[in-house]
Every structure is written in structure tokens, then in C-alpha cells.
Amino acid sequence: MFRLSSMSQIAKSSSPPVVCAALIVVLCLLPGCGVGPQAEFKYRDSTHKLIGDAQKAMTKTLQEGFGTPHELVAWEKFPIGYGGAKGTVSGKPAADSASSQLLTVTFEGDATNTMVGAPLLWLTGARASQTSVADTVAHFDPKTNQLKWSGMSLPAPVSGDKFVIGFGEHLKQGRAVYMKNCMHCHGVSGDGAGPTADYLSPRPRDYRLGVFKFTSTLAAEKISRDDLHRILKHGIPGTYMPSFLLLGEKETRSVIEYVRWLAVRGEFEKRTDDDLAEFSVDALEDTVKKAAATYDAAKKSGETPAKGMTLGQAMKEARESFAKFQSDELAGAIEDTATFLADAWTRADADESVILPTVSRVVDEATSRERGRLLFMSDKTKCYTCHGMLGKGDGLATEDFWKKPGSELMYSRRGLHDAWGNPLRPRNLTLGQYRGGRRPVDLFRRIYAGIKGTPMPGFGKTALKDEEIWDVVNFVMSLQFQSTQPPNTGSGQMAAAETKHSK
Ligand code: HEC
Ligand code: HEC
Known part of the structure; x- marks a missing residue:
């Protein structure tokens, strides 16, 4: 089960906000994914405090960009190991001109031989823009690199079209590992508020600030995958964070991607809320308070000022200025934040980000x-x-x-x-x-x-x-x-x- 929501579909789907310029793939897997039916991502308080339209825009953006625990969305811009074998169509075997469903392909990395039945997703070419396409792998022969797929036959893929098989499998595995082993402390949303969190000191980490404590990276950088790996293997001594030595390597790697993904989602929400702060109930109350103070001061000094502002008036003004912000700036702000986060999480794994002492340890004497x-x-x-x-x-x-x-x-x-x-x-x-x-x-x-x-x-x-x-x-x-x-x-x-x- 695999549904592609192409950019154009999302852009068309209704009014803004638009999560734009991103390949967004909905990874749906309801049964057997270890996610209880009630599991849902919670929104931050700062999202709940936005005025109606701003809140709607915010929750819609999060839904489109990240989905729900049942239906994860892979926003390809982010450096998350979603998983999958990427390849390119290199031609069509001459012997089989009758069937457009047989192709010669080349894979970027290792193509697994367990691909039969796996979802095949088109990244470029005519099929990529067809939202109703739901192709699967029917057969793959690693010797000849011939791939047979099943699905509706038109529009036919051509040489150069890019595709991915089993996209998102790694992240979905990470979600399953997380829901089983981490959720009860770190919470479904990674907010550090799982059912057992209140009994623990220190509290489980809330990933949503995108901040992690025990890193090997420079002060301005995020935590690296290696750091997360080390923490999972050793736990955090003196705290309730256990070690997960018994998790297999692939499971460990997958849950690391899921933690990164939750951290990106959480920080994306926080930063966008900050951008929208002037459209929050708190900001409105502040405006009204300030207007009242100005009114009082003017009155005291003997003037006859115009009436102070009511909350209703402030709300009306905020609604109007939000409408303008939404049409002029919101998409850009979202894109900027996403780019910022994508860069930061990419840099976290760069060699230059790791702190390496320039001199070896001074003799301990x-x-x-x-x-x-x-x-x-x-x-x-x-x-x-x-x-x-x-x-x-x-x-x-x-x-x-x-x-x-x-x-x-x-x-x-x-x-x-x-x-x-x-x-x-x-x-x-x-x-x-x-x-x-x-x-x-x-x-x-x-x-x-x-x-x-x-x-x-x-x-x-x-x-x-x-x-x-x-x-x-x-x-x-x-x-x-x-x-x-x-x-x-x-x-x-x-x-x-x-x-x-x-x-
Ligand atoms: C029994 C509760 C508990 C469970 C289960 C748990 N953690 Fe933690 N975790 C904690 C606590 C408590 C901390 C904070 C320790 C501190 O602040 O020093 C923490 C911190 C972390 C951190 C932050 C490290 C840093 O440098 O800031 C990460 C990442 C993490 N946990 C990942 C996981 C993952 C992944 C799982 C599941 C495989 C998991 N935890 C399971 C309690 C738990
Ligand atoms: C402003 C207060 C402050 C200053 C100044 C400070 N520390 Fe800390 N330090 C802390 C706190 C708070 C923690 C615990 C952080 C945590 O685990 O969340 C800590 C933790 C540590 C740890 C434990 C690391 C670990 O892995 O558990 C060491 C070691 C340490 N500090 C050394 C130092 C040294 C050496 C200096 C001076 C060069 C220093 N600190 C200056 C507040 C401070």
C-alpha cells in the first residue's frame, strides 16, 4: 500500500499553505505496524494558541509534510534515511516490445533480491505525475537487470525515468521499533511525554527542539547518527534511558532515522509557530493591553483619546493581516525553515562537524x-x-x-x-x-x-x-x-x- 501525493496534487488540493518543491510520499500502513488506533501526533501549545486561520494553516502544513503515525509522509527534502532502492530505466529489451512492463534498469546501490511485490514509485517521467499509479515489482532478474512490473500500462516509462522500490520501508521499520521500545517514555510525538515520563527524573528527552545533549559535534551542530548509535548501544548512565544492545543493527539504524524524523517534525512546528507568533492569542491580548495602557495614559494627561481596542477588533485585524501573510509569505517561510533544517541535519554527519582534539591527550600526571x-x-x-x-x-x-x-x-x-x-x-x-x-x-x-x-x-x-x-x-x-x-x-x-x- 503506497500512495504518492505528488507536489501538483497537494498544490491543487485546496487553498494554501502549500508544502512546495518537495517530493512528498505518503507511506501508509495501518495494520500490524505497532501503532495503536489512538496514536496521534500532538500539536505544540504554541500551535493551539494560534488564531483560527493560522492554526488551520499550521496543522494542514504538518499533516501534508509529515502525516500521522498511521500514515507517515516522507518529505524527501529532509536527510532522513527513508529507505528503498533507487534506480533508472536504461532501456527496453528488444525482445519484448509487446509488453511495456518489462524494462532494463540500473540501480544506484544494492538492489535487494526480495523485491517481488514491493511498491514501485516513479520519481520522474510521465508516470510520476499520475496520482493514480500504484505499481509493484512482479519480477527482477539481477543477472540481466530486467525488471517486470505490474500496474496500469499507460503512460509508459521511458529511458531515463527514475524510480524507487520499497521507498519508506526503513522509516516504517523505525516507527515500529520506536512504538515498541521508546514511545512509553519519549511519547508518540517525541515530546518526551510518554505515559511513564512523569515518574522519571531526568525526564525523557523531548526531541522537538531539535536539541540533543551528548554529542560529538561542535556547539552549533546537531547530533550525529554515530552519536545516536552510541547512545542507543550504551544508554545514558545514571538515568532511565536504557541501553538497547539487543536491538539488531538494522533496527537500531532504523529507529535512529525515526528519531531524526520526529526531531525534524517537532522543530519544524516550533520554528513555524515562532514565525506565526504575531497571530497568536497571546499576541492579541498583548496588543489589547498595550492599547488600553496608551488610552489610560492619554486620559490621565487630560486628553480625550479615541477608544481603546477590543479583543474583537484586534482579532479582526490579525485575521486580515494573516490572510495577507498567507498569500505572500507563508510558503516562503515554510520553505526557508525546511531548508534550514535539511542543511543542519545534513551537516551533523559531516566530518567537519566532529570535534577532534588537535593534540593528543596530555599525559595524566x-x-x-x-x-x-x-x-x-x-x-x-x-x-x-x-x-x-x-x-x-x-x-x-x-x-x-x-x-x-x-x-x-x-x-x-x-x-x-x-x-x-x-x-x-x-x-x-x-x-x-x-x-x-x-x-x-x-x-x-x-x-x-x-x-x-x-x-x-x-x-x-x-x-x-x-x-x-x-x-x-x-x-x-x-x-x-x-x-x-x-x-x-x-x-x-x-x-x-x-x-x-x-x-
Ligand atoms: C525508560 C524510559 C526510556 C526509554 C524506554 C527510552 N528512553 Fe531515551 N531517554 C530517556 C531519558 C530519561 C533520557 C534523558 C537523559 C538525560 O537527559 O540525561 C533519554 C534521552 C534520550 C535521547 C537523548 C540523548 C541526548 O544526547 O540528548 C535519545 C536520542 C533517546 N533517549 C532515544 C531513545 C530511543 C531511540 C529509545 C527507544 C529505542 C529510547 N530512548 C527509550 C528515557 C527513556
Ligand atoms: C553554568 C553552569 C556550568 C558551568 C560553568 C560548567 N558546567 Fe559542567 N555541567 C553543568 C550542568 C548543568 C551539567 C549537567 C548537564 C546534564 O546532564 O544535563 C554539567 C555536566 C558536566 C559534566 C558531565 C558530563 C557527562 O557526560 O555527564 C562534566 C564533566 C562537566 N560538566 C565539566 C565541567 C567543566 C570542566 C567545566 C568548566 C570548564 C564546567 N563543567 C562548567 C553546568 C555547568
């Missing part, structure tokens, strides 16, 4: 650890303000109140929070348990790029040279073997630093 300790206590890094003098994760930052990012509001709890708004303790480094991997190079990367989605900043390139990072790594790794004595030489530096921080 007392002098190196001492240099590391001084750096840990220095104002250059301020590690101690979070991790504490003894590295126990109880620095002064854990006692302060902090502002919510991008807002003037304070968190109601003392201490640090992560990008998802959850309270977060700096790691107790004396336990020697590291969530992002315990190899020295893992710690190097943690310190070089920081921990994404958390207040721990990166120190590479700017604050610390690579040699210095190694010194800090050596010091940090020694903390688990230290007694409870302060690692102080009596220089008074720590006391000075402590005083300074507490103002």
Missing part, C-alpha cells in the same frame, strides 16, 4: 591535574560556580534564581534549568559517572562544546586551548578518586572567587 584544577577554579572557566569547589555539583549557581531564557520572568525554583524548563543539577563529578560517555575524548568534547540545551557553556577555541582542556579532563577524571578534602593548595584563590561570585 600530577602536574597536568594541578593545571586542570587551577583552570577549574579560574575565572576563565568558572566551572566551580556550578560544579562547586569539590566538584560535587553544588556550586553557588545552584542556589541562585535564574531568568527564563528570552524572557524577563524568573524560574520559581532556585538553581539551573535546561532548555526544556526542567530543573537541572550540575553533575557531581566525584562520582565518576558521565552521561555522555566515559572515554577521555567524550569529556574533552563535553568541555569543548558544552552540553547543548543546558547552561553548561563550551570552552573550546575561545577560553581554553586544547592542551588546557586535556588538563581539565585529567583533573575532572581524578575527582572520583579524591578524598573529601578540598583540592586546595591554600592559595586563597578559591575563597576569593567565592566571595566575588556571591557579590
Whole structure:
């Protein structure tokens, strides 16, 4: 079962928004896919808060671009391993001019020999634009590269037409693995809010910000497939994230693609909601409040101002300006966001994105650890303000109140929070348990790029040279073997630093 929704069909289907310039394939598989009948993708609160028309446009875009858990949509623009064997028609065997259904083909990669019955999807050529085409493989002979397919015979494919067999199989497998093994913690939508999530601390990751913590990549880059692979094999020690050593390699690879896909879907929604923020109920209430304040101020100073704005008026204006935005800008904004995400997730796997120390590990000896300790206590890094003098994760930052990012509001709890708004303790480094991997190079990367989605900043390139990072790594790794004595030489530096921080 395989349905192609070509661009033109979607564009025609009704009024905008249009998910454009993308091959979009609906992968439908209802029975036996491990998706319960009630499973559905939830929308963000910020989507629910959009005014009617904007909300409709948003949910429609998400439906068209990503589908539902039962009927996934593959938006080809994104670097997701949807799966399938891609090929090109290279000719028609002369012996069989009677049947247009026999073709000679070449495959880009490995063509599996289990293709009989698999859906065959045309990417280019006359058949590609026919929405009613539903072809399958009838026979394939890898020796002669002859492919026989079944389906309606016209329009006939010609040399050069591109096709894919079994498109989307890999992602569908990933969905099945996910629904069975991950959903109860990470949620159907990847929002980190599965049925067991509320009982766990730290909470399961909400993929929808597109932010992952324990990566080998530079601070500005996303998580790589290799990182996801490592996390699945090892789990995240000290948390409820289990290791999935028993998953087969193909299943592991497939669920990695599904996590990437959920992250793309979630971040696409978030970023597009941000673009539409002026059409939200919150923005309208703000406008009305501001208008009322202006009215009051004018009145106080003795003027007779025109009437303030009602919510109804604000709504009417927003509706009109949304109509204009929808016809002029929405499709472009959607395309920009999709391109941005496609690029970011492509770069995540590029060699240049991986942090590789420029010098090999500094020998782990007392002098190196001492240099590391001084750096840990220095104002250059301020590690101690979070991790504490003894590295126990109880620095002064854990006692302060902090502002919510991008807002003037304070968190109601003392201490640090992560990008998802959850309270977060700096790691107790004396336990020697590291969530992002315990190899020295893992710690190097943690310190070089920081921990994404958390207040721990990166120190590479700017604050610390690579040699210095190694010194800090050596010091940090020694903390688990230290007694409870302060690692102080009596220089008074720590006391000075402590005083300074507490103002
Ligand atoms: C028992 C609950 C549970 C299950 C089941 C579970 N996870 Fe997790 N997962 C977590 C928790 C908790 C975290 C957050 C740990 C942290 O923040 O340090 C997490 C984090 C993650 C991360 C984020 C890593 C990072 O660097 O930010 C990924 C990716 C992930 N899980 C994937 C999966 C996949 C894929 C599956 C299924 C194969 C799965 N998880 C199953 C609880 C779970
Ligand atoms: C602004 C506060 C802050 C500063 C400054 C800071 N950290 Fe952290 N650090 C954290 C938090 C919070 C975590 C836990 C993040 C998580 O797991 O979600 C953490 C985690 C760690 C970890 C654990 C990594 C792992 O894989 O589990 C190490 C190691 C670490 N920090 C070292 C350092 C060093 C060394 C410095 C200074 C060069 C430093 N930190 C500066 C807040 C900070």
C-alpha cells in the first residue's frame, strides 16, 4: 500500500499553505505496524494558541509534510534515511516490445533480491505525475537487470525515468521499533511525554527542539547518527534511558532515522509557530493591553483619546493581516525553515562537524591535574560556580534564581534549568559517572562544546586551548578518586572567587 501525493496534487488540493518543491510520499500502513488506533501526533501549545486561520494553516502544513503515525509522509527534502532502492530505466529489451512492463534498469546501490511485490514509485517521467499509479515489482532478474512490473500500462516509462522500490520501508521499520521500545517514555510525538515520563527524573528527552545533549559535534551542530548509535548501544548512565544492545543493527539504524524524523517534525512546528507568533492569542491580548495602557495614559494627561481596542477588533485585524501573510509569505517561510533544517541535519554527519582534539591527550600526571584544577577554579572557566569547589555539583549557581531564557520572568525554583524548563543539577563529578560517555575524548568534547540545551557553556577555541582542556579532563577524571578534602593548595584563590561570585 503506497500512495504518492505528488507536489501538483497537494498544490491543487485546496487553498494554501502549500508544502512546495518537495517530493512528498505518503507511506501508509495501518495494520500490524505497532501503532495503536489512538496514536496521534500532538500539536505544540504554541500551535493551539494560534488564531483560527493560522492554526488551520499550521496543522494542514504538518499533516501534508509529515502525516500521522498511521500514515507517515516522507518529505524527501529532509536527510532522513527513508529507505528503498533507487534506480533508472536504461532501456527496453528488444525482445519484448509487446509488453511495456518489462524494462532494463540500473540501480544506484544494492538492489535487494526480495523485491517481488514491493511498491514501485516513479520519481520522474510521465508516470510520476499520475496520482493514480500504484505499481509493484512482479519480477527482477539481477543477472540481466530486467525488471517486470505490474500496474496500469499507460503512460509508459521511458529511458531515463527514475524510480524507487520499497521507498519508506526503513522509516516504517523505525516507527515500529520506536512504538515498541521508546514511545512509553519519549511519547508518540517525541515530546518526551510518554505515559511513564512523569515518574522519571531526568525526564525523557523531548526531541522537538531539535536539541540533543551528548554529542560529538561542535556547539552549533546537531547530533550525529554515530552519536545516536552510541547512545542507543550504551544508554545514558545514571538515568532511565536504557541501553538497547539487543536491538539488531538494522533496527537500531532504523529507529535512529525515526528519531531524526520526529526531531525534524517537532522543530519544524516550533520554528513555524515562532514565525506565526504575531497571530497568536497571546499576541492579541498583548496588543489589547498595550492599547488600553496608551488610552489610560492619554486620559490621565487630560486628553480625550479615541477608544481603546477590543479583543474583537484586534482579532479582526490579525485575521486580515494573516490572510495577507498567507498569500505572500507563508510558503516562503515554510520553505526557508525546511531548508534550514535539511542543511543542519545534513551537516551533523559531516566530518567537519566532529570535534577532534588537535593534540593528543596530555599525559595524566600530577602536574597536568594541578593545571586542570587551577583552570577549574579560574575565572576563565568558572566551572566551580556550578560544579562547586569539590566538584560535587553544588556550586553557588545552584542556589541562585535564574531568568527564563528570552524572557524577563524568573524560574520559581532556585538553581539551573535546561532548555526544556526542567530543573537541572550540575553533575557531581566525584562520582565518576558521565552521561555522555566515559572515554577521555567524550569529556574533552563535553568541555569543548558544552552540553547543548543546558547552561553548561563550551570552552573550546575561545577560553581554553586544547592542551588546557586535556588538563581539565585529567583533573575532572581524578575527582572520583579524591578524598573529601578540598583540592586546595591554600592559595586563597578559591575563597576569593567565592566571595566575588556571591557579590
Ligand atoms: C525508560 C524510559 C526510556 C526509554 C524506554 C527510552 N528512553 Fe531515551 N531517554 C530517556 C531519558 C530519561 C533520557 C534523558 C537523559 C538525560 O537527559 O540525561 C533519554 C534521552 C534520550 C535521547 C537523548 C540523548 C541526548 O544526547 O540528548 C535519545 C536520542 C533517546 N533517549 C532515544 C531513545 C530511543 C531511540 C529509545 C527507544 C529505542 C529510547 N530512548 C527509550 C528515557 C527513556
Ligand atoms: C553554568 C553552569 C556550568 C558551568 C560553568 C560548567 N558546567 Fe559542567 N555541567 C553543568 C550542568 C548543568 C551539567 C549537567 C548537564 C546534564 O546532564 O544535563 C554539567 C555536566 C558536566 C559534566 C558531565 C558530563 C557527562 O557526560 O555527564 C562534566 C564533566 C562537566 N560538566 C565539566 C565541567 C567543566 C570542566 C567545566 C568548566 C570548564 C564546567 N563543567 C562548567 C553546568 C555547568
